[in-house]
Amino acid sequence: MIVILKQNTSENEINNLTNSLEAKGVEVSKVKGKDLIILGLVGDTSKIDHSQIEANRNVERVMHVQEPFKKANKMFHPEPSIIDVNGQKIGGNKIALIAGPCSVENEKQIIGIAESVKGLGAGFLRGGAFKPRTSPYSFQGLAYEGLELLKIAREKTGLPIVTEIMSPYDVEKFNEEVDIIQVGARNMQNFDLLKELGKANRPILLKRGLSSNIEELLMSAEYIMAGGNENVILCERGIRTFETFTRNTLDLSIVPAIKKLSHLPIIIDPSHAAGKWWMVEPLSKAAIAVGADGLIIEVHNDPANALCDGQQSIKPDVYGKLLEELRPIAKAVGREL
Amino acid sequence: MIVILKQNTSENEINNLTNSLEAKGVEVSKVKGKDLIILGLVGDTSKIDHSQIEANRNVERVMHVQEPFKKANKMFHPEPSIIDVNGQKIGGNKIALIAGPCSVENEKQIIGIAESVKGLGAGFLRGGAFKPRTSPYSFQGLAYEGLELLKIAREKTGLPIVTEIMSPYDVEKFNEEVDIIQVGARNMQNFDLLKELGKANRPILLKRGLSSNIEELLMSAEYIMAGGNENVILCERGIRTFETFTRNTLDLSIVPAIKKLSHLPIIIDPSHAAGKWWMVEPLSKAAIAVGADGLIIEVHNDPANALCDGQQSIKPDVYGKLLEELRPIAKAVGREL
Amino acid sequence: MIVILKQNTSENEINNLTNSLEAKGVEVSKVKGKDLIILGLVGDTSKIDHSQIEANRNVERVMHVQEPFKKANKMFHPEPSIIDVNGQKIGGNKIALIAGPCSVENEKQIIGIAESVKGLGAGFLRGGAFKPRTSPYSFQGLAYEGLELLKIAREKTGLPIVTEIMSPYDVEKFNEEVDIIQVGARNMQNFDLLKELGKANRPILLKRGLSSNIEELLMSAEYIMAGGNENVILCERGIRTFETFTRNTLDLSIVPAIKKLSHLPIIIDPSHAAGKWWMVEPLSKAAIAVGADGLIIEVHNDPANALCDGQQSIKPDVYGKLLEELRPIAKAVGREL
Amino acid sequence: MIVILKQNTSENEINNLTNSLEAKGVEVSKVKGKDLIILGLVGDTSKIDHSQIEANRNVERVMHVQEPFKKANKMFHPEPSIIDVNGQKIGGNKIALIAGPCSVENEKQIIGIAESVKGLGAGFLRGGAFKPRTSPYSFQGLAYEGLELLKIAREKTGLPIVTEIMSPYDVEKFNEEVDIIQVGARNMQNFDLLKELGKANRPILLKRGLSSNIEELLMSAEYIMAGGNENVILCERGIRTFETFTRNTLDLSIVPAIKKLSHLPIIIDPSHAAGKWWMVEPLSKAAIAVGADGLIIEVHNDPANALCDGQQSIKPDVYGKLLEELRPIAKAVGREL
Structure with missing residues (x-):
């Protein structure tokens, strides 16, 4: 799962979000450029609700990488x-x-x-x-x-x-x-x-x-x-x-x-x-x-x-x-x- | 309800269809031109099933004129x-x-x-x-x-x-x-x-x-x-x-x-x-x-x-x-x- | 071409519309029921513009029966x-x-x-x-x-x-x-x-x-x-x-x-x-x-x-x-x- | 821009792709998990053609993060x-x-x-x-x-x-x-x-x-x-x-x-x-x-x-x-x- 943050998100807010995501059992990697902050979520993301992360006002977009279906996969x-x-x-x-x-x-x-x-x-x-x-x-x-x-x-x-x-x-x-x-x-x-x-x-x-x-x-x-x-x-x-x-x-x-x-x-x-x-x-x-x-x-x-x-x-x-x-x-x- | 027939529909087939429609309690008027045969159905068409008429192989198209809903109308x-x-x-x-x-x-x-x-x-x-x-x-x-x-x-x-x-x-x-x-x-x-x-x-x-x-x-x-x-x-x-x-x-x-x-x-x-x-x-x-x-x-x-x-x-x-x-x-x- | 008129269109208005359509060289047949007035247009309707008839405030809908293309037909x-x-x-x-x-x-x-x-x-x-x-x-x-x-x-x-x-x-x-x-x-x-x-x-x-x-x-x-x-x-x-x-x-x-x-x-x-x-x-x-x-x-x-x-x-x-x-x-x- | 690679992409292939992207003037950061390899592209990605990267057979998907329009932005x-x-x-x-x-x-x-x-x-x-x-x-x-x-x-x-x-x-x-x-x-x-x-x-x-x-x-x-x-x-x-x-x-x-x-x-x-x-x-x-x-x-x-x-x-x-x-x-x- 990939989380794109808004450009002007503060370090503090990035850390808060990272912590709350890690508490859900995934590893979070940060990629940061001049006008781009990406969090890459690695691990079992199946229990993480897309829309819940999007509700965070610093989040620009959330994209899932793996298909959300398992038994049919x-x-x-x-x-x-x-x-x-x-x-x-x-x-x-x-x-x-x-x-x-x-x-x-x-x-x-x-x-x-x-x-x-x-x-x-x-x-x-x-x-x-x-x-x-x-x-x-x-x-x-x-x-x-x-x-x-x-x-x-x-x-x-x-x-x-x-x-x-x-x-x-x-x-x-x-x-x-x-x-x-x-x-x-x-x-x-x-x-x-x-x-x-x-x-x-x-x-x-x-x-x-x-x-x-x-x-x-x-x-x-x-x-x-x-x-x-x-x-x-x-x-x-x-x-x-x-x-x-x-x-x-x-x-x-x-x-x-x-x-x-x-x-x-x-x-x-x-x-x-x-x-x-x-x-x-x-x-x-x-x-x-x-x-x-x-x-x-x-x-x-x-x-x-x-x-x-x-x-x-x-x-x-x-x-x-x-x-x-x-x-x-x-x-x-x-x-x- | 309007029924468009295929151009080459025979008089006999038109009559058969007309009779079967009239048997459902509606009045049928025919408009016939060089390359156009229309049946206009007048009366209570609510019980007539669109797709049933379309199943007739002489029928080109069926169009309803009145809305099919009544109590909501x-x-x-x-x-x-x-x-x-x-x-x-x-x-x-x-x-x-x-x-x-x-x-x-x-x-x-x-x-x-x-x-x-x-x-x-x-x-x-x-x-x-x-x-x-x-x-x-x-x-x-x-x-x-x-x-x-x-x-x-x-x-x-x-x-x-x-x-x-x-x-x-x-x-x-x-x-x-x-x-x-x-x-x-x-x-x-x-x-x-x-x-x-x-x-x-x-x-x-x-x-x-x-x-x-x-x-x-x-x-x-x-x-x-x-x-x-x-x-x-x-x-x-x-x-x-x-x-x-x-x-x-x-x-x-x-x-x-x-x-x-x-x-x-x-x-x-x-x-x-x-x-x-x-x-x-x-x-x-x-x-x-x-x-x-x-x-x-x-x-x-x-x-x-x-x-x-x-x-x-x-x-x-x-x-x-x-x-x-x-x-x-x-x-x-x-x-x- | 079929023209559906509004239920309460007066005889006078029907006649006006019929005349203006006939002036365009088509034959017009009228089907009239309790809550349905249909005009069936027979003849060369290719020069008649759909949207022009629809602009008449008494017209409920216009449907074409023949395809509007000719050379490709x-x-x-x-x-x-x-x-x-x-x-x-x-x-x-x-x-x-x-x-x-x-x-x-x-x-x-x-x-x-x-x-x-x-x-x-x-x-x-x-x-x-x-x-x-x-x-x-x-x-x-x-x-x-x-x-x-x-x-x-x-x-x-x-x-x-x-x-x-x-x-x-x-x-x-x-x-x-x-x-x-x-x-x-x-x-x-x-x-x-x-x-x-x-x-x-x-x-x-x-x-x-x-x-x-x-x-x-x-x-x-x-x-x-x-x-x-x-x-x-x-x-x-x-x-x-x-x-x-x-x-x-x-x-x-x-x-x-x-x-x-x-x-x-x-x-x-x-x-x-x-x-x-x-x-x-x-x-x-x-x-x-x-x-x-x-x-x-x-x-x-x-x-x-x-x-x-x-x-x-x-x-x-x-x-x-x-x-x-x-x-x-x-x-x-x-x-x- | 984010590039998702196929799970089984070899290190060698990842490096080749990374080099070819860096040659276009962007910085590339890699996030790698058990079943997820992401490349995060930071810098001026406006000249990089989405579909060209997708043509690489190791690439699962490419997502742009920034809008591709500039003067209208x-x-x-x-x-x-x-x-x-x-x-x-x-x-x-x-x-x-x-x-x-x-x-x-x-x-x-x-x-x-x-x-x-x-x-x-x-x-x-x-x-x-x-x-x-x-x-x-x-x-x-x-x-x-x-x-x-x-x-x-x-x-x-x-x-x-x-x-x-x-x-x-x-x-x-x-x-x-x-x-x-x-x-x-x-x-x-x-x-x-x-x-x-x-x-x-x-x-x-x-x-x-x-x-x-x-x-x-x-x-x-x-x-x-x-x-x-x-x-x-x-x-x-x-x-x-x-x-x-x-x-x-x-x-x-x-x-x-x-x-x-x-x-x-x-x-x-x-x-x-x-x-x-x-x-x-x-x-x-x-x-x-x-x-x-x-x-x-x-x-x-x-x-x-x-x-x-x-x-x-x-x-x-x-x-x-x-x-x-x-x-x-x-x-x-x-x-x-």
């Missing part, structure tokens, strides 16, 4: 984490394929789609039971009934199920019944929910918030991991920018960034990123090429009548064709589908 | 809402002054600050008991103990207390014990929490999310109001932009925008917006001049040793001086402090 | 444009490979790099002679001397040269001596420069501005094309967002968007996007997979001593290895390198 | 600069009032508006002769004819004229005929234009780019000042964010930021920021309250028929009323109108 865990989901792996050589509708609508729909995507090569079934909708007047999902339908689809197809949790009340139930618990973009910094999920043992699919930077995403993973659950899968689903042609801007640079900073796997959601079904194909190809560990894609048998997000869902036949086209790209980057 | 409630908090009003002629520390640290601290700010003219005491922190290793607040200390401070000073809720578990307790329940920026779209708060009857201070637009803020207010609790106070605390000199970018345009769109009061939090204590004063003046209904400001007796956000807190004497300087501006815009 | 030119540069094509089946240093430093450097990248498979040489630098105190490029050195490198290698223009003064000279004239991101809306380039006949490489949306990029292309020069190559080089880990956020969704909206080719600059040399490889792969027509990459023989942007330049051997790895991805998407 | 010029325009001052106690139409349309219009705004208290006349328009098909301004009309209006009213320059070709003419030369947001980083303006002696009104941060604005001012023209007036006119309700987001925090970092005056353009005429009044009040040195406002006698930007123009009577309302706010912050 590649430095302390150089090998990539491979998450095991009922025997299937996420983060290894094989690319994880998660597919299914935005929301579970009825038994016939979810079983039909599950069978379709399984037949085409998907390894996991996604489907929303609890839906975070901007408007209270929009369809909010089938809730617990949707969960039951997902379980029936799992029984029929053997596909592990991925579904979004919205309330800490449901952690226990989800931990028993769901194979991968999804935290949506809007809840990425719902810290109470993250803490509860830290006590679960199911893998958590953590989506990046619409305006969260890479470090914040890793800090939210850290919340879950610090609680004891180290099975975190990160997911990029587009960030909010000034561009309005796409619903969000898919930030594929996050994949090499995460590979550099962390050992956690990262998958891409091209459906939510673009908000346009015809962009799913090219963005999926780019996601595999950039090194993503998986794809979560909205597939619906009848997008025009889907209860939500039909405009970004593709039909099973389009999904099947896409997987075929992805195979050589996966191979080109040393992975398999 | 000025059109149906032209008079400004004035929220009553134990006899004090927010949203009327008098500007609400909420002040206090980022987090409650101990009894002496919170009572000391409460007495100071009351003496200087503040009408409400703020203080965090549950703190949403980016890092799991940062101080997380005193939790229920902090709440007890706030209650003691209220008893001593008579100031109503404002504090942040982070979990739906706590709604019942907060509804009994807290005067204004704050929803933080990160939870603006924590819809489960909003729904629970819709069943409470305490006023809710709803902060704008870091990347939420004005319409989304009003839709989150709508969640609470649709549940039955119409006492919502909006709060702007800065949005996330590319600018890094300030922690966030305070968007003061939201004040006239809300006054045009809604009847709900809106207050400004200059402390979190700038993240710099020396910006609190000019931004507070701008907030009053632009027409805000109140200010929520971080005041701490010893910012350099505050357990959080010291760099953006001002001391009581600075706060007192600020209030003096705000008075003539309030008067200039027809308000009083 | 795919609707009127369904086949992709293939730009010919001294016999090499950009926009066809073969992916264009442009490589070279950020800035031309001396004869030995530029010839050495030109020979290297040519040997590895690049088809075009890039190199900055005029450099747009944020600081007036940074190296500003060798200017005309740099241009001469580029010409020597072209003579030695046969590679067409791509270099950035910064002033309308230089259009004549560049048009004579340069093979592809680059307009940098900061000048994307330097309309006077664009107009001058419309009179040139060399292909223009137009980079997207840091905060320009897709429509604005196409409107800037339209400026050049409206002047008579239809040889425009678009280039995405990252947009400015809140993320600070990367220098900019590479928006790969622009590739399918442009392919849908326009016939112009689009290439990707992964070097400027990320600002980190180790991201060039994965982002280049993603660019090819998403369907880009080319790559412009910074290659330097000695990045650590480069006079600018060394942190985002790769060495020739890394570039060679990258091209090998790109080949199977290009093949997978039906292209060749 | 408050540190070396603690007193605020007061710009003299034909005897009127900008930056002093009196708030500068610049008003006029978006574009000059004809003699009657510009003289009429000039007389109106002068009568109401404006000190400067603005009016566009050369207009930067997103579309090549929109009205581009009357060009030199517009300039002549502005000069007639100046002669009639005595008001100094402010108008936008778009091409370096026009610097000489503008320097002779215009009182304040405006650089628009899109040209803030048109460095060739800035360099030419550095040779002029008229005051330059430099508008912040839509996605330019505060430091970049000051660096653009530095370009002009480094050329010899120190008469720069900064102008905030809204930045581009994800919010779409307003055309841009007015960032009023820039005013206290500039007051802290620089001695240059800063004025606010509420018309372009909001893009809505009814927001001009509250945003102007906020601008004065936050400490701006002036206001540039679009005033048109007939907004509904203005050739551009009518939706954000106010009528003279509204402008007059606004000035009356601004007076007590100006007084409250120790200024006069």
Whole structure:
């Protein structure tokens, strides 16, 4: 950690600050020039609160040098984490394929789609039971009934199920019944929910918030991991920018960034990123090429009548064709589908 | 609502879509030119889901004309809402002054600050008991103990207390014990929490999310109001932009925008917006001049040793001086402090 | 074009507006509901200024339905444009490979790099002679001397040269001596420069501005094309967002968007996007997979001593290895390198 | 300047880097801990290029401590600069009032508006002769004819004229005929234009780019000042964010930021920021309250028929009323109108 002091800070004030920092267990080195006073903090700075030092009126700026996340940090865990989901792996050589509708609508729909995507090569079934909708007047999902339908689809197809949790009340139930618990973009910094999920043992699919930077995403993973659950899968689903042609801007640079900073796997959601079904194909190809560990894609048998997000869902036949086209790209980057 | 169809949509397909829309209870008018087909939907379009129509592959775009919020809409409630908090009003002629520390640290601290700010003219005491922190290793607040200390401070000073809720578990307790329940920026779209708060009857201070637009803020207010609790106070605390000199970018345009769109009061939090204590004063003046209904400001007796956000807190004497300087501006815009 | 009127607009005022619009040569259809008045404008709306209609105090909003660009529009030119540069094509089946240093430093450097990248498979040489630098105190490029050195490198290698223009003064000279004239991101809306380039006949490489949306990029292309020069190559080089880990956020969704909206080719600059040399490889792969027509990459023989942007330049051997790895991805998407 | 090295950098490599830095004339101090190596650079670092050091593969990050601007820096010029325009001052106690139409349309219009705004208290006349328009098909301004009309209006009213320059070709003419030369947001980083303006002696009104941060604005001012023209007036006119309700987001925090970092005056353009005429009044009040040195406002006698930007123009009577309302706010912050 580096502390820049104001030019006119007195020796006395420098000493006071140095002492208070050393009392927190770090070593402090001073660099002093004509118009520059720097304190370099060496040692375990993880317990030192950035904003507390900045509150000192002699401090110009505080910069951290080491990443503030630990359990998610590649430095302390150089090998990539491979998450095991009922025997299937996420983060290894094989690319994880998660597919299914935005929301579970009825038994016939979810079983039909599950069978379709399984037949085409998907390894996991996604489907929303609890839906975070901007408007209270929009369809909010089938809730617990949707969960039951997902379980029936799992029984029929053997596909592990991925579904979004919205309330800490449901952690226990989800931990028993769901194979991968999804935290949506809007809840990425719902810290109470993250803490509860830290006590679960199911893998958590953590989506990046619409305006969260890479470090914040890793800090939210850290919340879950610090609680004891180290099975975190990160997911990029587009960030909010000034561009309005796409619903969000898919930030594929996050994949090499995460590979550099962390050992956690990262998958891409091209459906939510673009908000346009015809962009799913090219963005999926780019996601595999950039090194993503998986794809979560909205597939619906009848997008025009889907209860939500039909405009970004593709039909099973389009999904099947896409997987075929992805195979050589996966191979080109040393992975398999 | 307006639906733009693709140029080459057949008469048959136009009729199918028209029929399916009319089945939802709206009247559909068609405008057709050489390279333009528009359907104008007239009637109650509130139950029609935007994204469902967009899923139709003949649809180019859907645009809503009327705002999707109702209870928060000025059109149906032209008079400004004035929220009553134990006899004090927010949203009327008098500007609400909420002040206090980022987090409650101990009894002496919170009572000391409460007495100071009351003496200087503040009408409400703020203080965090549950703190949403980016890092799991940062101080997380005193939790229920902090709440007890706030209650003691209220008893001593008579100031109503404002504090942040982070979990739906706590709604019942907060509804009994807290005067204004704050929803933080990160939870603006924590819809489960909003729904629970819709069943409470305490006023809710709803902060704008870091990347939420004005319409989304009003839709989150709508969640609470649709549940039955119409006492919502909006709060702007800065949005996330590319600018890094300030922690966030305070968007003061939201004040006239809300006054045009809604009847709900809106207050400004200059402390979190700038993240710099020396910006609190000019931004507070701008907030009053632009027409805000109140200010929520971080005041701490010893910012350099505050357990959080010291760099953006001002001391009581600075706060007192600020209030003096705000008075003539309030008067200039027809308000009083 | 669609005009939404305020609910309480009188019949008289609607008629006045309708007449004034019809006087501009369009047909106006009215849709009127309980709380909705829409005017649908059919015909040639390209000469009608959006903001002029919005200035009418009865107008709530104006929305355009058709894209405001014409010559760049795919609707009127369904086949992709293939730009010919001294016999090499950009926009066809073969992916264009442009490589070279950020800035031309001396004869030995530029010839050495030109020979290297040519040997590895690049088809075009890039190199900055005029450099747009944020600081007036940074190296500003060798200017005309740099241009001469580029010409020597072209003579030695046969590679067409791509270099950035910064002033309308230089259009004549560049048009004579340069093979592809680059307009940098900061000048994307330097309309006077664009107009001058419309009179040139060399292909223009137009980079997207840091905060320009897709429509604005196409409107800037339209400026050049409206002047008579239809040889425009678009280039995405990252947009400015809140993320600070990367220098900019590479928006790969622009590739399918442009392919849908326009016939112009689009290439990707992964070097400027990320600002980190180790991201060039994965982002280049993603660019090819998403369907880009080319790559412009910074290659330097000695990045650590480069006079600018060394942190985002790769060495020739890394570039060679990258091209090998790109080949199977290009093949997978039906292209060749 | 601070250089963070990678943990595993060898002593030998540290020495090499240190030597190469010292060769540039700075003193280098090393701080070394278990997993942290920092070099603190003391002395004149202004000639050292950030990106050149980052290109060294052992370097993790480079952070500058001192602002990269000098002539614009408050540190070396603690007193605020007061710009003299034909005897009127900008930056002093009196708030500068610049008003006029978006574009000059004809003699009657510009003289009429000039007389109106002068009568109401404006000190400067603005009016566009050369207009930067997103579309090549929109009205581009009357060009030199517009300039002549502005000069007639100046002669009639005595008001100094402010108008936008778009091409370096026009610097000489503008320097002779215009009182304040405006650089628009899109040209803030048109460095060739800035360099030419550095040779002029008229005051330059430099508008912040839509996605330019505060430091970049000051660096653009530095370009002009480094050329010899120190008469720069900064102008905030809204930045581009994800919010779409307003055309841009007015960032009023820039005013206290500039007051802290620089001695240059800063004025606010509420018309372009909001893009809505009814927001001009509250945003102007906020601008004065936050400490701006002036206001540039679009005033048109007939907004509904203005050739551009009518939706954000106010009528003279509204402008007059606004000035009356601004007076007590100006007084409250120790200024006069």
